[in-house]
Amino acid sequence: MSKQSSFINIRFMRQFIISKCLENNLTLAEDPFIDDDHNLTELGVHIFSWDFCIEMFKSKKFNKSHSIEQNKRMIEYFYSKWLESERTTDMKLNIEQIPFLMDQNNRLQLTKYIYFPVETIGNSGGTGCKESFVNENIFHWLNEYQNSKLKEWLQMLGITERTDLTFLLKTIIPNSTTYINRENAIATIEKLFVLFQKGIIGKNELGQLKTLKLLTTRGALRPAEKFYFSDKFNPQLPLEVYLETIQDIFLSFDYVTSNLSCVEKENLSEWRRFFSMMGVHENLYLIKFDFDHIITSDEAIQYEFSPDYVLRPSPNGRRIANAYSGLKIISFLQHTTGKTFCVKVNGIFCVLYHSR
Known part of the structure; x- marks a missing residue:
């Protein structure tokens, strides 16, 4: 990385190197960075590698000192370097491995872990949000006409608006075993059921959620594939009345009644079909x-x-x-x-x- 990279605080960078090399009692000049020169490398001049750079970007101290204006320049820098890497095979830049995009909490994120903010069901970008969204100031800057190429580039790298479908594919499915907790258990399934009703998702997507945790009638969380329908779902073989005191494996009916004043027979059939695709059992097997x-x-x-x-x-x-x-x-x-x-x-x- 060039010493002219204006998004880097040279003093912080120097201090980071010293802190990484405490055991070696390393001493550095006040301005220790020079342009890359192969001859100097052979003489023993150290290189601040991309691995060091990525580690620095991930550090809390760097994120705390990194400003919005610096992040804009960082985005421009990596865009220019990416263009260079596209034109020549000499430069190898794995941009997907570099956290360079500021989120709503002013932390740098990898492109695969961040969304463009958009109004969707549930939280979509507040500072207390569990997911990462492009910082609002950065987002407005990217939407300016002169920065359209930058935004197109980020979209090409995989950054999308966090619609419920992209959130399912990008976050819930890869983390199906750990994503659900008691706070989001009902709301998450409601979102997925809406997508199911609209025909946006089906057996292929829901079949990847067999390990997604659901609520039992007693309020415990278990993987979907371990469940049986409680009798209120009108399954083919009602088992709850015989086994409810023996095993806590029956699906809570709160998913159906949480936001509905009445339960229509046709809608209940859709809920059974929805949960069956996730692995919930309706019969002995x-x-x-x-x-x-x-x-x-x-x-x-x-x-x-x-x-x-x-x-x-x-x-x-x-x-x-x-x-x-x-x-x-x-x-x-x-x-x-x-x-x-x-x-x-x-x-x-x-x-x-x-x-x-």
Whole structure:
């Protein structure tokens, strides 16, 4: 980076280098930076590399001292360097790895972690917002006619307005296991359901949210794929009445009633279809145990398979099976007693009786 880069405070840069090299008792001249010269490099003059530069940009002290006007010049600088890198193969500039765009909290962000501010459902750029948005002053500056090329360049780098769809694709799906908390649980699903109703998202997007946490009827958070519909959703097989005191895995109906005065039958069907695409179960299903090896009868019993099943003699009574693979059970089978089930296996309907 050239010493003429006016968006860098030279004194801060010098102090940053000293702080990084405390163990070496490094001393530096008051103005230690010179233009790049290959001959001087061979003589041992150090290079302030891009790795050092990126680390400095991420530091709290740099962000605190970096002004809006300096950030404007920084954007212009990297745009010019990017143009140079496009014209020649000699210069390699990985702009996606450099945090150079100021957000609403005056922190520098990578282009993949920041949005242009826009009015959308929910918070869209306040200082207390969890997501990062381009600083309002920087945004207005980019919208000026003479800076249109800069904004087009940033858009080319992937910065978009934070619509609910881009937010889903860019933030929620990549962080589906950790994004939901009790504060945003209802509001997030409401936004996604609106997108679903409008046909903007469907099975492809919702199928990537099986690990997104949902609220149970008791208020706990669990991954969507671990849920069953509570009876208020009118599922094909109502299970809540039998199992609600045993397992906390039934989907809260608050998602439906949070902003609706009444629940229409057609709308309830849409909610079931929506949640089903996220992995919520409406019926019993076969659970396959994918062991990485053939297990013995004793191991199967340790996995809570009943000895009545795994120690059964062969039809002629001469042998007892002692090794198993591809074991499957019906969900909730352990909670049933004296029930008969009809299960389709490999195209054949089998009647099972569970006596325990």
